[in-house]
Amino acid sequence: xxxxxxxxxxxxxxxxxxxxxxxxxxxxxxxxxxxxxxxxxxxxxxxxxxxxxxxxxxxxxxxxxxxxxxxxxxxxxxxxxxxxxxxxxxxxxxxxxxxxxxxxxxxxxxxxxxxxxxxxxxxxxxxxxxxxxxxxxxxxxxxxxxxxxxxxxxxxxxxxxxxxxxxxxxxxxxxxxxxxxxxxxxxxxxxxxxxxxxxxxxxxxxxxxxxxxxxxxxxxxxxxxxxxxxxxxxxxxxxxxxxxxxxxxxxxxxxxxxxxxxxxxxxxxxxxxxxxxxxxxxxxxxxxxxxxxxxxxxxxxxxxxxxxxxxxxxxxxxxxxxxxxxxxxxxxxxxxxxxxxxxxxxxxxxxxxxxxxxxxxxxxxxxxxxxxxxxxxxxxxxxxxxxxxxxxxxxxxxxxxxxxxxxxxxxxxxxxxxxxxxxxxxxxxxxxxxxxxxxxxxxxxxxxxxxxxxxxxxxxxxxxxxxx
Amino acid sequence: xxxxxxxxxxxxxxxxxxxxxxxxxxxxxxxxxxxxxxxxxxxxxxxxxxxxxxxxxxxxxxxxxxxxxxxxxxxxxxxxxxxxxxxxxxxxxxxxxxxxxxxxxxxxxxxxxxxxxxxxxxxxxxxxxxxxxxxxxxxxxxxxxxxxxxxxxxxxxxxxxxxxxxxxxxxxxxxxxxxxxxxxxxxxxxxxxxxxxxxxxxxxxxxxxxxxxxxxxxxxxxxxxxxxxxxxxxxxxxxxxxxxxxxxxxxxxxxxxxxxxxxxxxxxxxxxxxxxxxxxxxxxxxxxxxxxxxxxxxxxxxxxxxxxxxxxxxxxxxxxxxxxxxxxxxxxxxxxxxxxxxxxxxxxxxxxxxxxxxxxxxxxxxxxxxxxxxxxxxxxxxxxxxxxxxxxxxxxxxxxxxxxxxxxxxxxxxxxxxxxxxxxxxxxxxxxxxxxxxxxxxxxxxxxxxxxxxxxxxxxxxxxxxxxxxxxxxxxxxxxxxxxxxxxxxxxxxxxxxxxxxxxx
Numbered sequence: 001x002x003x004x005x006x007x008x009x010x011x012x013x014x015x016x017x018x019x020x021x022x023x024x025x026x027x028x029x030x031x032x033x034x035x036x037x038x039x040x041x042x043x044x045x046x047x048x049x050x051x052x053x054x055x056x057x058x059x060x061x062x063x064x065x066x067x068x069x070x071x072x073x074x075x076x077x078x079x080x081x082x083x084x085x086x087x088x089x090x091x092x093x094x095x096x097x098x099x100x101x102x103x104x105x106x107x108x109x110x111x112x113x114x115x116x117x118x119x120x121x122x123x124x125x126x127x128x129x130x131x132x133x134x135x136x137x138x139x140x141x142x143x144x145x146x147x148x149x150x151x152x153x154x155x156x157x158x159x160x161x162x163x164x165x166x167x168x169x170x171x172x173x174x175x176x177x178x179x180x181x182x183x184x185x186x187x188x189x190x191x192x193x194x195x196x197x198x199x200x201x202x203x204x205x206x207x208x209x210x211x212x213x214x215x216x217x218x219x220x221x222x223x224x225x226x227x228x229x230x231x232x233x234x235x236x237x238x239x240x241x242x243x244x245x246x247x248x249x250x251x252x253x254x255x256x257x258x259x260x261x262x263x264x265x266x267x268x269x270x271x272x273x274x275x276x277x278x279x280x281x282x283x284x285x286x287x288x289x290x291x292x293x294x295x296x297x298x299x300x301x302x303x304x305x306x307x308x309x310x311x312x313x314x315x316x317x318x319x320x321x322x323x324x325x326x327x328x329x330x331x332x333x334x335x336x337x338x339x340x341x342x343x344x345x346x347x348x349x350x351x352x353x354x355x356x357x358x359x360x361x362x363x364x365x366x367x368x369x370x371x372x373x374x375x376x377x378x379x380x381x382x383x384x385x386x387x388x389x390x391x392x393x394x395x396x397x398x399x400x401x402x403x404x405x406x407x408x409x410x411x412x413x414x415x416x417x418x419x420x421x422x423x424x425x426x427x428x429x430x431x432x433x434x435x436x437x438x439x440x441x442x443x444x445x446x447x448x449x450x451x452x453x454x455x456x457x458x459x460x461x462x463x464x465x466x467x468x
Numbered sequence: 469x470x471x472x473x474x475x476x477x478x479x480x481x482x483x484x485x486x487x488x489x490x491x492x493x494x495x496x497x498x499x500x501x502x503x504x505x506x507x508x509x510x511x512x513x514x515x516x517x518x519x520x521x522x523x524x525x526x527x528x529x530x531x532x533x534x535x536x537x538x539x540x541x542x543x544x545x546x547x548x549x550x551x552x553x554x555x556x557x558x559x560x561x562x563x564x565x566x567x568x569x570x571x572x573x574x575x576x577x578x579x580x581x582x583x584x585x586x587x588x589x590x591x592x593x594x595x596x597x598x599x600x601x602x603x604x605x606x607x608x609x610x611x612x613x614x615x616x617x618x619x620x621x622x623x624x625x626x627x628x629x630x631x632x633x634x635x636x637x638x639x640x641x642x643x644x645x646x647x648x649x650x651x652x653x654x655x656x657x658x659x660x661x662x663x664x665x666x667x668x669x670x671x672x673x674x675x676x677x678x679x680x681x682x683x684x685x686x687x688x689x690x691x692x693x694x695x696x697x698x699x700x701x702x703x704x705x706x707x708x709x710x711x712x713x714x715x716x717x718x719x720x721x722x723x724x725x726x727x728x729x730x731x732x733x734x735x736x737x738x739x740x741x742x743x744x745x746x747x748x749x750x751x752x753x754x755x756x757x758x759x760x761x762x763x764x765x766x767x768x769x770x771x772x773x774x775x776x777x778x779x780x781x782x783x784x785x786x787x788x789x790x791x792x793x794x795x796x797x798x799x800x801x802x803x804x805x806x807x808x809x810x811x812x813x814x815x816x817x818x819x820x821x822x823x824x825x826x827x828x829x830x831x832x833x834x835x836x837x838x839x840x841x842x843x844x845x846x847x848x849x850x851x852x853x854x855x856x857x858x859x860x861x862x863x864x865x866x867x868x869x870x871x872x873x874x875x876x877x878x879x880x881x882x883x884x885x886x887x888x889x890x891x892x893x894x895x896x897x898x899x900x901x902x903x904x905x906x907x908x909x910x911x912x913x914x915x916x917x918x919x920x921x922x923x924x925x926x927x928x929x930x931x932x933x934x935x936x937x938x939x940x941x942x943x944x945x946x947x948x949x950x951x952x953x954x955x956x957x958x959x960x961x962x963x964x965x966x967x968x969x970x971x972x973x
Contacts, residue, residue, distance in 0.1 A: 374601035381530060384593065384665065388533075391665045396685055399665070403658035410654050411647075414607065421608075464532040 008059035012049040012068055013108035016075075019045020020101035027094020035086035038097040039079060045101065046076045049108075060112075063313040066321070066467045067111040067243035074236040074324050075104040077445055081332035082228045084339050084442040090138040091226070099136070100232065103129040107240035114251065116165045116175040116201075119244060120158070123208070126240055127154045130233060134225040146224025153207060153217035161204025167197035177252035184255045195259045201248070202260055208241040211301060212271040215294045219278070222290035227338055230286060231331025234293040235324035242300050242320060246313050249304060265305035269401045272298025276408035285334050285344040285363075288412060289327065292370060295409060296323050302402060303386050306393025315389045318467050319382045322456065326369035326379070329449035333359040333366070336442050346416070351424025358443050360420050362450040367420075369453055371413035372406055378456040378463065385464070470523040470539045473510035474585055477503045477556065481577030484570050493568030500560035500573040504580060508553035511541065511584075518543040518956045521590070521677070529594070535674050538591040543956045544739075547804055548587040548732055551811045554942070555724045556580035558935045559717040562819060565931065572613055575605040576717055583725045587732060592664050592674045599729060600657060606718065606726070607650045613715040614642030642713040649710035652696055652703070660693025660733075667741065679740040687744025690737045691752060697730030698785050700755035701762055711778035712831070716822025719774060723781050723818055724811040731788045731807045738795050746883040749793040753877070753884060756789030757892045760899030767906040773821045773831040776910060777814060780858060783899060784810045784869075790892060791873035794881035801957040802876050806869025808953060809946060813866050816854040816939040823847060823932050827924040833910065839919025844927045848915045850936045855907040857943050860900060865946035870900060872954070 022045065023038035030037045050072045057065055079100060085091045106125030113119040131154060135147030169175055171193055172183030184194060207214040222230040249260060275295025282288040300323070303315045334344055336359050341348050353360030369379035383406060390399045456463050480503040484496050491499070514523035524540035541549055559576050582605075585598030664674075666686035671679045696703045711719050734752070738745045763782035770776040784806065791802035824847070825831045840848035857864040860871075874896060880889045928936060946952065 368604075373604065374597050377597055380597060380600065381533070381535075381593075384533065384661065387662060387665050388669070391662070391669055396662070396666070399662045400659065400689075403662045404655065406658040406661075407651055407655040411651055414604070414647075414650065417604075418607075418611070460530045461528075461532070464530055 008056045009112045012053045013105045015049040015052055016045055016101050016105040020098045023097040024094050035083055035093045038094045042079050042097040042101055046072055063317055064112050066317045067239055068108055070239045070321050070324055071104060071107045071236050074328055077328045077449060078228055078232045080445040081335060081442045084335045084439055099129040099133045107236050110240040111243035114177045130237060133229045134221055137226055142224045146221045149217050150221040157204045157207030160200055164197050164200030171197060180252040181254060194256060198253055198256045198259050205241055205245045209297050210294050211267050211297050212274045218294055219287060219290040223286055227331055227335040231328050235327050239320055239324055246304060261305055264301055265395060265398050268298045268302040268305060269398055272405040276405050279412045283346045285349060288416060289330055299386055302398060303389040305395055305398060306389045315385050318464060319386045321467055322378050322382045325449055325452055326366040329362050329446055330366035332442060332446045333362045336439055346419045349419055351422050353420045355424050362446045364417050364420050365450050365453050367413045367416050371410045376457055378460050381460040469510050469514045470588055471525055473507045474581055477507050477577045477581035481574045484574030488570040491570050493570055494564055494566055496570035496573040497560050497563040497568055500577050501557055504553055504556035504560055508557055511549045511553055514541055535593040536591050538675055539588045540590050544735060544804060545587045547808050547953050548728055549584055551808045552583050552725050555811060555815050558938060559720055561931055562717055562935050575609050578605045579721055586729050590676045592676060596661060596664060603650055603653055607646045609718040610646035610710060610714045611643040614713040645709035645713040649706045652706040656693040656696030659689045663689030676740055681743055682741045684744045684747055687741045687748055691748050694730045694733035698727060700789055701759040704782050708775050708778045712772055712774040719818040720815045724815040727785055728807045728811060731803060734792045735800060735803055738792055749795060749883045753790050753793035753892050756786040757895045759786035760896050764899050764902035771832050771834055773833055777817045781814055783903060787870050787873040791876050794876045795883045796876055796881035797957055799876035799881060801954050802872030805953050806873055809865035809869045812939050812942045813854060813857045819935050820851045820854060827926055833913045837920045838917030840915045842919035843921055843925040846928045852911055852915050853940060855911055859904045859907045863947050865943045868950040
């Protein structure tokens with residue numbers, strides 16, 4: 001087995017991995033365990049990785065470039081916004097940054113993977129640190145339980161994917177995506193085996209993506225994890241899984257289109273519907289975002305039902321970029337609110353946009369973006385972008401299901417928005433004398449993200465013509 | 469110029485929302501009235517004649533999707549634009565009072581500006597963005613300032629809830645009405661979005677001036693989307709609650725402007741998707757006629773004046789839908805005229821019922837009592853005038869919309885069967901009679917009879933008089949000179965783009 005390694009593909013991932021080690025070492029040798037000590041090298045590594053990625057842009061497949069950029073930018077927001085956990089004794093900063101960056105480097109490899117072994121290794125590199133992150137807060141039994149749920153879901157999904165991969169290897173005799181595509185074109189292949197292999201491989205990845213019926217672990221994990229880790233899972237980890245699924249389908253399995261296309265269409269429809277129905281019942285902001293991220297996964301994979309070429313990747317990737325940014329803004333703002341108020345129930349968030357505009361207004365903007373509703377024009381435009389390939393693939397029924405789900409989604413996003421802009425309770429319990437410095441850094445991350453959403457809403461072309 | 473006409477109310481509206489603590493309600497309303505008046509004047513000045521696209525603005529927006537910032541006024545959209553800006557001015561004038569919340573004025577401006585944006589858009593995606601933009605502000609207007617007519621929060625409480633701390637119960641009712649309105653409309657508009665994508669794929673363009681034709685599925689989805697907004701029976705169930713629970717300006721905007729987004733959309737659909745629309749036109753006509761009769765019957769059962777007016781709107785929109793479904797030039801003229809006339813007449817009716825609700829704390833006709841002629845003479849006269857205009861008295865604006873609509877259906881046009889169209893005319897005429905009957909009932913219950921004076925009896929205040937006089941004058945002008953609008957359409961050749969292509973039956 002010969003796996004060529006090219007710097008243009010592995011460079012950013014390697015830089016981020018080095019950053020992870022530096023963050024861990026700084027924390028080990030620096031006498032005072034402060035957050036910035038490991039946070040700074042992490043941010044620098046992510047920025048450097050981004051610069052390297054942009055420098056190498058011409059050598060990289062466009063969709064991989066876009067996905068890598070989303071992963072790097074998303075992780076950077078997570079790292080900066082995680083400052084809110086500064087001085088929280090139960091969170092060890094060195095380990096935290098090491099795990100986040102290790103997972104990010106796995107995510108980078110995952111979207112760049114062009115053979116199945118790399119895919120599996122990258123998948124594990126993303127999953128294992130993520131599991132540790134979920135349960136990292138010391139003495140938090142809820143977090144440990146969530147980490148267990150996540151661990152079991154992860155192991156099962158990897159096992160299923162491995163089974164599919166081994167079957168594919170058995171059928172095609174190669175693990176390389178191009179080789180697989182060439183091998184599976186052969187009509188002599190035993191249809192049944194190929195179908196089972198393809199379905200198993202996809203199912204494992206869909207598990208990671210949290211698509212129905214493999215979504216049950218998501219709400220439990222997000223609710224137990226530290227808020228920024230939930231943000232990481234819902235954006236960066238989801239971006240990597242989606243990128244892996246789409247690349248695999250379009251690059252390695254285009255000739256088994258008839259097998260996976262109806263499957264993806266049905267799963268997309270079920271995922272968005274179940275996710276939205278689940279979100280309708282939530283009265284906790286993280287619970288709502290967890291279920292909404294299940295629903296959004298449905299919108300993300302819907303274009304796959306019509307996807308045949310690598311060009312077809314642009315619609316879900318553009319949608320993903322906006323979804324990830326909005327979700328990270330929301331989670332970062334919630335992390336700040338949690339630090340200040342200790343709860344994320346709707347009753348606690350009432351009137352937040354009036355009492356604390358720097359966190360409340362970004363939450364409103366993020367919710368409207370996710371709902372796809374003006375004034376968050378970019379959310380609406382990306383909804384249009386994902387519906388377009390579905391229509392072009394002549395799946396009008398799926399487009400109609402998506403339309404109905406836009407309505408379902410609005411029902412709970414609007415409820416959230418209404419809570420945020422409501423008149424606050426008369427005796428607002430929160431009166432902070434002077435917010436700690438770390439919260440200002442996190443708030444800055446939130447505001448920069450919001451500024452991004454506003455800029456994209458004013459000028460959607462900024463995203464659509466720059467991400468392929 | 470069009471860009472300025474849209475931007476001014478948007479900017480002032482946003483400023484009022486963010487600076488709501490710095491200005492008094494009275495100042496805010498004055499500012500709003502001035503902004504809307506500026507917009508109205510600009511839209512009036514932009515006109516370049518019926519054959520041109522007036523004040524066209526065409527700037528790149530989203531290259532990848534072919535969406536452009538493409539604005540302009542056409543012979544079809546111009547009357548809608550003027551009517552919307554006019555109603556916007558009057559809503560702000562209405563709000564010139566001490567207990568007005570500045571944020572409400574801001575929302576009214578944003579809703580008006582978004583609706584103006586819908587009418588001014590020549591790009592389908594931009595149209596859709598404006599279409600959606602007005603919804604959430606409207607949700608807040610209904611949910612926060614709306615009230616339940618069953619249980620008024622306090623006597624003399626303006627609009628039922630303009631005070632800072634409204635009672636809990638009416639708010640819940642208003643909130644569920646607002647949510648139902650929003651979810652219905654959003655379902656419709658999501659289907660509309662799918663339709664737009666289908667149309668854009670077939671035409672490889674999003675410009676309304678370039679789109680010609682599309683698959684039947686697109687026509688069905690788009691018509692469904694607009695039918696919720698219009699509303700056509702049986703998709704109207706959100707309307708009575710939303711209209712009656714909303715505060716006065718909310719009801720006025722819903723009836724005078726929001727329903728027009730639906731009818732204007734149907735007119736667009738009939739001209740950009742002629743083949744597809746021809747296939748669904750009989751259903752549109754059927755739903756319209758059922759709406760005329762059904763809503764007239766429903767009006768008999770109403771005690772709440774605002775609900776009565778809300779149901780009567782469904783009937784008027786039925787006439788408009790019938791006119792559009794003929795797809796003939798006279799039908800389009802009837803639809804535009806009917807829409808604008810309904811805007812000013814129902815606007816006046818809702819303003820006046822708002823006056824009554826302000827005084828008596830309820831819109832229940834029995835609670836308000838009889839003999840308003842003696843108790844509040846000018847208010848009663850204005851109300852009777854509006855009711856008579858609404859039932860279609862010749863010489864007033866309501867008459868021409870109905871007459872032209874019946875004539876369009878009688879002449880059948882090219883898409884409906886003759887027996888079907890004539891049956892529709894028969895039922896519509898029955899609807900006219902029923903409409904007369906229920907308005908006469910309302911007049912009898914309120915204006916006539918033995919007066920029983922109440923403490924709250926007060927005649928029109930200055931701002932109410934200004935609004936009423938402006939609307940009465942416009943109703944009379946449109947009634948005496950229908951050519952102002954009808955003259956925009958050459959009965960032999962008119963479609964959206966100005967060139968008429970005959971449609972195969």
